[in-house]
Amino acid sequence: MESIRNDNETISLKKIIVNYISHWKLFVAAACFSVIPAVLYLVLYPKTYEIMAKMKIQEDKDLTSSGSMGLGEAAGLMKSFGFGGGSVAGIVLDDEIAMLSSNELLKKTAIRLGLNVTYERPFSFIQLYEDTPLRVIPDSVTQYNLKDGFEFKIKVNSDGSAKLKMKETGEIYSFASLPAQLKTSSGSFDIVCTETSKIQKPFTLNVVVSPAGWTAEDLQEIVQIEEFSKNANTLELSCTDYEKKRAVDLLNTLMEEYNKNTDAIKKDENLKMMKFLDGRVQSVMQDLNGIERTIEAYKISNKMTDMEYDVQFYTDAVKLFREKIIEMEAQGYLIDLLDDFVKDPENKYSIIPPMLSAGEGEKGGAVSSYNEALLEREKLIKSSTTDNPLSEIANNQVDKLRQGVVQSISNMKKSYQLVLEDLKSQEKKIMDKMGNVPTYEREYLDLKRQQEILQGVYLILLQKREEIALASGHGRDKGLILDSAYVKYIPIGPRKLYAAIFMVVFTILIPVGYLFGKEQICSLITEYKNSKHS
Missing domain, CATH: 1.10.287 (Helix Hairpins)
Structure with a gap:
């Protein structure tokens, strides 16, 4: 019985294969048709590249740590108070990654590059960057207070006039010429042309204005930040984009904003410390003058020399x-x-x-x-x-x-x-x-x-103040840019392999699905007729 069942299964499988082979024209037709979407994918999908950058996180070492060697006992006091000796807290790369990927830092980057405003030509899915014929620039108040995004279509005529229509409300704004100022309930925006000599008029653009915070959330998904290795204080930044210039500017600007942010934090801390130290120096000087006068009076009253x-x-x-x-x-x-x-x-x-x-x-x-x-x-x-x-x-x-x-x-x-x-x-x-x-x-x-x-406290305060002054003035970036953003040679999309896989899957699944469905429908019709005759 077991051998008979195996033979039946073999015969049934052969029958299915022969049935599919007999419809080889259907498979050929599916293969020919699959070429169309595959070619469209390879032609229409924009070439996408991977952009990389490397940045080393530097420790905040004291530039004058060696100077405490000449202060004798004061140097020992400084070490005991935790001021000197060149001891440095270790770098936690997770904290630096968190800062680089923070919404606030990416928000500043998006505002600086204008990424919170996107431009597309009609019937195009490619966002313009450098080659956009005009720009919409929110003023500083609107930039930080914008809570909701909006979309509009703007058409610039041959005579330089422009007509703008809001997508949601249908409001229409007309401008005799550009640049112009657009005032809405969301805020005030400047509409300016870019290199008017190269602009071919008329043209139409679809413009989407988003809050910078929303754009920062999107950038958090786009920008990848990883440790270069476990034994190095180096971070590797990467992103993918079909607009190479935009991705390069994004990574370079992000690293610049990181250095600006850390420098501002350090200067703010140093300013507070300098203010505190100045007050303490003045107080200690007064106390020191007072004790020196007391010693002088004591020696005079007791007729003491040495x-x-x-x-x-x-x-x-x-x-x-x-x-x-x-x-x-x-x-x-x-x-x-x-x-x-x-x-x-x-x-x-x-x-x-x-x-x-x-x-x-x-x-x-x-x-x-x-x-x-x-x-x-x-x-x-x-x-x-x-x-x-x-x-x-x-x-x-x-x-x-x-x-x-x-x-x-x-x-x-x-x-x-x-x-x-x-x-x-x-x-x-x-x-x-x-x-x-x-x-x-x-x-x-x-x-x-x-x-x-x-005297010892006075020396400590003076040296610490000098160290802070030097640290504030030397201008060393915390993030040393090892590799500015660069574009990898081989594009990551469109992938020919993906197109080939699609063709193979389409060529097999569509005919098989069609034949299987047709067979099932015929079987159901036959059963229905038999049941009706009976």
Whole structure:
């Protein structure tokens, strides 16, 4: 059964193929007819080209970042405040792409090129650009306030007069000559001729005026902006158009408007920063003058010349004694810890930590002897029973040594206390000799420190202001144009391949569809007749 069904299917398929081949004239006719729309497509469809451009996004580096190297401490302050050092925020290409494709930037581009007004000759689907015989120019107010588009037909007669008819309302405007001004409810428009010597009159144009924002939306679909590579700060701009000059102007103007926009943003930020810095510089200068006058008055009232040399000897002596006092106080603290450890009942038979060096003479020897006796006691206890008389002797010996250690520690405390009091006494004598100099020094250093801080801030503000002034004046574009807009050599339309595919599809589908439909209709008619006879 399976083989019979396969044979039937094969026979049926052969029958269909033979049936189609028998109507070969129909296929030939379809092939001949398909040539007509294919040729019309190749002839009438305007040659469309791809236009490319490349632009590198440059970082906003500080031109004078190396200048902070000569400011010493001020350079360090600048880095800590986040002002200097040449640190630069990285470029986010997605943000730059968003700016390039923004409605506002494309709107400015459309207005500058006049792309929001299109011109077509009657029965033509090609929009004129450079070769348009006249232009309709909205005034600045209308350009930005136009909310709805409108269309009209204008006819310029041989004598130079013009007649304009609105498509929606049917309103008619007549002008004795051009240029002329068209005033409507939407706004005011200037109608001007372009190179009148080359215009062949009469002529008729269909003009469509659209809000620049609508045109910007269309341009967002037309202009493609992509990263050139993942490792480069370069963007690749492209678009397709049958009017090569219009596409070239579009990409070049878009890049120029991008640079203008980023430059305006940078200048606005720099202007605000300069205003802030100027105010701060004046304020710091006033504070600096005030502190310098205070220092001058302080020196005069206290009869001071150069305090640093006057007090250098006393300062060094006080520093030396203070170091020794701190050292003695630290040793006294260790002795107190040792005393507390020995007197604690819980540490009765615990080894004393070696807090004092072995070179401390008797004091170090007493502690060492006590620790050795404890070690011997531990060994004896571990190697004998608790009733061993030697254990009792060892305990007595340890107790006596502990008393010696306690007495030794007490002597150490008295000795260190005497030394500490002597050092403090000598320090007091030097301080008495200095009299009021420390007070003067403290007050003078406090004033001097305020002066140095203000000087550092003043240098920071001056350098930052100079950097901003240089950055505002050097005029470097953020977008470096690597390749101005250029037209690729090979057009992308009309495509001969598309025409060939259309011919093949038309040649096959139309005859097959016709024969299949005819067969189905005949089958239905036959069934209808049979059912009627029955």
